[in-house]
Amino acid sequence: MTDDRHNVVDMAGTRVDDDHLLSMYIDNELDAERTIALVERLRAEPALGARLSAMEGNDEAVRKLYAQVDQDVPEHLSSFLQADNVVVVSFARRWQTWASATAAASCAAVIALVMDLNQPADFNPMTMDAQLAGSLETSHSSATGWESLGDDRQFRSVLTFPAADGRWCREYLLAQEGSHWRGVACRDEGQWVNQVVGSEVFLEQETQYRPAGVDESEKVARFIDETATDVALGPQQEAALISSGW
Amino acid sequence: MAKLSARQRQDLIEELPRLKRFCLSLTSDPSDAEDLLQITVERLLEKGMPEDAHVAKWSHRVCRNLWIDEIRSRDVRSRYAQAEGAMEGVGTTSSNTDESVQLDRVSAAMERLPPDQRAALVQVAVEGCSYAEAAALLDVPIGTIMSRVARARKALAEDLEWSVEREA
Numbered sequence: 224m225t226d227d228r229h230n231v232v233d234m235a236g237t238r239v240d241d242d243h244l245l246s247m248y249i250d251n252e253l254d255a256e257r258t259i260a261l262v263e264r265l266r267a268e269p270a271l272g273a274r275l276s277a278m279e280g281n282d283e284a285v286r287k288l289y290a291q292v293d294q295d296v297p298e299h300l301s302s303f304l305q306a307d308n309v310v311v312v313s314f315a316r317r318w319q320t321w322a323s324a325t326a327a328a329s330c331a332a333v334i335a336l337v338m339d340l341n342q343p344a345d346f347n348p349m350t351m352d353a354q355l356a357g358s359l360e361t362s363h364s365s366a367t368g369w370e371s372l373g374d375d376r377q378f379r380s381v382l383t384f385p386a387a388d389g390r391w392c393r394e395y396l397l398a399q400e401g402s403h404w405r406g407v408a409c410r411d412e413g414q415w416v417n418q419v420v421g422s423e424v425f426l427e428q429e430t431q432y433r434p435a436g437v438d439e440s441e442k443v444a445r446f447i448d449e450t451a452t453d454v455a456l457g458p459q460q461e462a463a464l465i466s467s468g469w
Numbered sequence: 470m471a472k473l474s475a476r477q478r479q480d481l482i483e484e485l486p487r488l489k490r491f492c493l494s495l496t497s498d499p500s501d502a503e504d505l506l507q508i509t510v511e512r513l514l515e516k517g518m519p520e521d522a523h524v525a526k527w528s529h530r531v532c533r534n535l536w537i538d539e540i541r542s543r544d545v546r547s548r549y550a551q552a553e554g555a556m557e558g559v560g561t562t563s564s565n566t567d568e569s570v571q572l573d574r575v576s577a578a579m580e581r582l583p584p585d586q587r588a589a590l591v592q593v594a595v596e597g598c599s600y601a602e603a604a605a606l607l608d609v610p611i612g613t614i615m616s617r618v619a620r621a622r623k624a625l626a627e628d629l630e631w632s633v634e635r636e637a
Contacts (some may be wrong), residue, residue, distance in 0.1 A: 239615075243615070275628045281622065289490055292493060297506075
């Protein structure tokens, strides 16, 4: 049965109406024969012309809308793409697993970009010494700020979590002369012992991020995923634990 | 799969502004668009792409797939309820000029479009793609682009006509 409506045509097997024709006309995608026919109709049918004007006006408004939105790309993305030996630490699983405000604050404040973990260091800043152990024993976790270890190292505890084997563990950051490391230490019979470390470069941002998984540098995140038996402690719980001497 | 080559990285850097607009067309929310752009770049850095891949097409495809995964996993209703408030602020100024009111209406109407139609319309009307270019970028047939763009314009025309009549 044929369709008697003059405004429905077959085009590449698709039946299109006037709005389709006008849309294709706006985009210069209508063939010559149909363009001529449409132009004649536009002259003869004011309503059709008004519809075309409305569509073109809406297109212009959409372009203005997108032009007004901040199109600036965050600088750190270009930096990521320009740097060599870049791998991305996955915080996505931790964001889903760690629902505590402490973990949320740390994830929201920091974007971690791990640069070549295999580079040998002249000395190992993650060696457990009295200063580092002392800070692990008494410092409260935070999303910002650094605590001096009494030498040229800066320390920040990130979060505290219970390990499946009953130990308390802490993720922390260490900074020295522009270099940064991230590690996890667990308290074993009163002694803090480093479990895993990795070097990093930090770009502190206010926006949240969701990096994807990575091959090399996920050992810190993997250790936490495999070891933690529960979510990270909230500030009050952590403070109580520290006060009680763990 | 090979990590990104230097050429691919440079092509991707140049593609970032357009990719960000694509993120916005998919998410209809500036914050979500920034997050989506971030995870797209990180996924590309992590997984790389074939040496002969078209950087723009590949990155748009990764972006779209990540967004599909995201909306499947989140509570769409609550997020979109928040996004309505966010999107109404996009592209508007604090002054109550006729233009800002019109942009408010268009912004809200765009948000009500299905994401596929919105993305197709942005590629054609904002980015200036031909139907063939948009089809290649979005990995759909040309006829699908034609249809989505037309439906988007039709929906906008009817939505905005109705909103003007309601305010009159």
